[in-house]
Amino acid sequence: MKRTHFAGSLTSRNVGEEVVLQGWVHKIRNHGGVMFLDLRDSEGITQVVWPDNVKGEGVDLLLNLKSEDVVEVKGTVRIRPIGSINPKMRTGEVEILCEKLSLINKSQPLPFEITKEKEVEEPLRLKYRYLDLRRDSLHRNIKARSVISRLVRDFFHKEGFVEVETPILVKNTPGGARNYLVPTRFGSGRFFALAESPQIYKQLLIISGFDKYFQLARCFRDEDPRADRQPEFTQIDVEMAFIQEEDVRDIVERLFSLLWQEMQGIILKRPYKILTYEESMERFGTDKPDVRFELEIIDVTDYFRDSRINYLRDSPYVGGILVKDAKKISRKYLKEYEDFVKGIGGKLINLPVKELPKFLNASPNDLFLILGGEKKSTLERLGFLRKRIIEIEELKPSTKFEPIWIKNFPLFELDQEGKLTSKHHPFTSPLEEDISLFGSNPLGIRARAYDIVVNGVEIGGGSIRIISQEIQKKVFEVLGLGVKEVEDKFSFLLKALNYGAPPHGGIALGFDRLVANLLGEESIREVIAFPKMTSTYDPLTDAPSSVDPEQLKKVYLRVEE
């Protein structure tokens, strides 16, 4: 028989219709004389009923049905008897009076319950992902993700963007994230890398004369996964010609307005706040602040210049956060603060209120937490402290979603060995007025780079690119890349820039993070159909796995024990 309806989509409009449903046994409730079967398909659940001492074709089958068996039900849609309507179900007004039940396929007993939304250990969920995906919340998330990707695609197409697929097998250009290497039978000892991002290709596309490009691009990075990071992920990759920073902000803000409107029914206020990197660090101690909380870092270095307390007097920088009306000033909560502050290398000092700066307007109910030390690291620690305060005090955000821009990132930063590296990537344009600093103070050069941050989560970042060969050379010089090295890694891009490259720039948005944010999920694994564990292992398929030596030989590899 052919299926006529989805179980999840029946309403009182279907009353009286003869329907055929196919789906899974979600739940059976056997009351002796009357039996109920909750039949589930991809759209939802409908109650099937056998009243009056259970009769009809296939009833003997019914008594042996188990959870997740696949069945077909033929019957008539009817309004439920008075008093038995279930307002919690979408189809709760109706039920199917079953005329014929048949079994399509049996199911083994399950490793965990599909009908319950209770937490199950993630490794088990991942091992049986196909069962986990049947569960309501994940199922809905994956469908919502599909809707969001359609909205994104439609948006960019309407805006005149060209969607282009760029290679995933790319040239290995070490320097940033660790690449996944791909050996090949062609050419002994040569490798492809999996693309960490389409960065270079999208710039080449702009040079190719495509005015606006976008792609939902798969990217691969051999780095440690986190709740918000997977070894493979998707980004909305965007690049535009003849534009400035504000054009990128405009397109992203309009996309976000659409997404939040459609998915959340929320109108986001535009334009978003813009903070410079420096401002963000000084006020929030991070380059991805959650600005829905007012708590800001207060610079009290000068105030404590003559303090009797050495720690405050001698620190090159002293900053504090005032927790207004800290209702929880009790030993227990102070201990939490103390432990946390100790953990980030500070200490909690008891100061009488009269020793606090007057401009704080602190009252005896307030808590002023102070950290001192070298400025940059102290600000970062204050940033962590700020997040902890929000948790401990259980502060309520001022609004549900607040995206902001952070701009003017430093062009360079120091890595662990004290070497200068690109903060964003080496094709990021410096601010015009900072170009003179290349010789004297490269760390002081600000970049035409920007991040979009939503509720303290970095959703994306981008920049206006360098099109001047001269400036590009200066950047490579600062990075300590020799002519030969540059030639080897990037010659194709540099050559391309010589043939009339238009001014251009763009952004890459983390699609998984964006979807998670829109759906209120903490972990991107809740919006990815088949994610990997934090060890990059996939318990579903048992990957990565070892490879036959013969196969290795063909790609000129040998595994060392």
Add this chain to the structure above:
RNA sequence: GGGGGCGUAGUGCAGCGGCUUAACACGCCGGCCUGUCAAGCCGGAGAUCGCGGGUUCGAAACCCGUCGUCCCCGCCA
């Protein structure tokens, strides 16, 4: 590479200042039940307490080690 949390029936958990037959809920199996939808009632099976070692008359519990997992730092041009 480092720090922290967790690891006890199929699932989720209790027990972790050494007295237990290792508790409870869901699921599973059997029975009853005519309107449930977290169905209800009665009964049952199911756990070498992640693994290894140690302390002890006695360890799920205490100690050491190890493995796994989750969160965080590093890392993520």
